[in-house]
Amino acid sequence: MTKILLSVLLASLSLPAMAAPPEVNLATTLASLLLVIMLILVLGWLLKRLRLPSIQGDNNMKIVKQLTVGQKERILLLQVGDEQLLVGVTQHNISLLNKLEQPLPEPVVTRPEFASQLGKILKNDAKTK
Template sequence: MKKLLPLLLTGLSLPAMAAPPEVNVSTTLASLLLVIMLILVLAWLLKRLRLPAIQGDSNMKIIKQLTVGQKERILLVQVGEEQLLLGVTQHNISLLNKLDQPLPEPVVTRPEFATQLGKILKHDAKTK
């Protein structure tokens, strides 16, 4: 017992654990905002790049689609040199027709709203 008492006393006299470092709230918030901005920029870049692996096979693409119901569509699909007319429902995909003569692919034009908005934004950029 006499030998345990000095050990207990020396154990009690050990220096206390170091105080935790001070947390700087502004630095923490700035770091958090930087990480969030980085995530948003990377998401925007991935959306803009439209990588081929995400888009799918380039030999197969939807030329045109027509909505005929809430979840029903008719699709004109280009597969290689052939065009297929497909009926698509929530539970089924049916071949409606195989076109003998392929229809020309529509020319992609910007909608009127997008064109006008682009002009306004360019004009605003020039005036600044």
Template sequence: MKKLISLALFSTPALAVENNQLDLATTLGSLIFVIALILAMAWMLKRMRVPAFGQQKGLSVIRQLAVGTKERVMIVQAGEEQFLIGVTAQSVQLISKLDKPLQPQETEAASFTNQLTQLLKKHDNKPSV
């Protein structure tokens, strides 16, 4: 009986320490998992280029031209005015306000369709050999 009581007294702190370490490891592992999940979702949203949550009425990009890997020159329309801006990874700089506004360019899909149609017409007009 004395052995059983002494075994119970000495084994309980060891089990308590082991359970505390297990609880700490489980909590830490869960925390790391949640942080990794948040970072992965943020990376996915950035890659998918999801538009901003707020509406951007009255503000649009009319034309843009890439001048480097992360540098662009854009014409932006805000209300009735148009601005020529330079955009880099670190900043956005106003280059000039346009005196004569440009008309919005047709969409890329329509432009591609027009180019494809012109190529097909050229191909049909060639004399066959």
């Protein structure tokens, strides 16, 4: 299967500019499809590497702040119910560093809704034209 796709891709790259339209359309379509699949795989790998927080969260336990102290070592401030815990995370171990007596205030993060962000972008785009 991969040999066939590779041969079609190579054939599409070596086709002269005046080739028959049906062959060129098939070749460009397959090349575009391969490009889109590769883009999806690269974006998936990138999202996995960035370790973005999940969209759905548990209200009982969440990460308030995190500090990277090494390549795979972090210090996390966890909110568990009403308590805050300072936890050290390494590649092989998770250990409790401290239980905070006075909880730190959570940072206020405001995220505008998608519709309002899109509206601002469209308005800015319309003004520049």
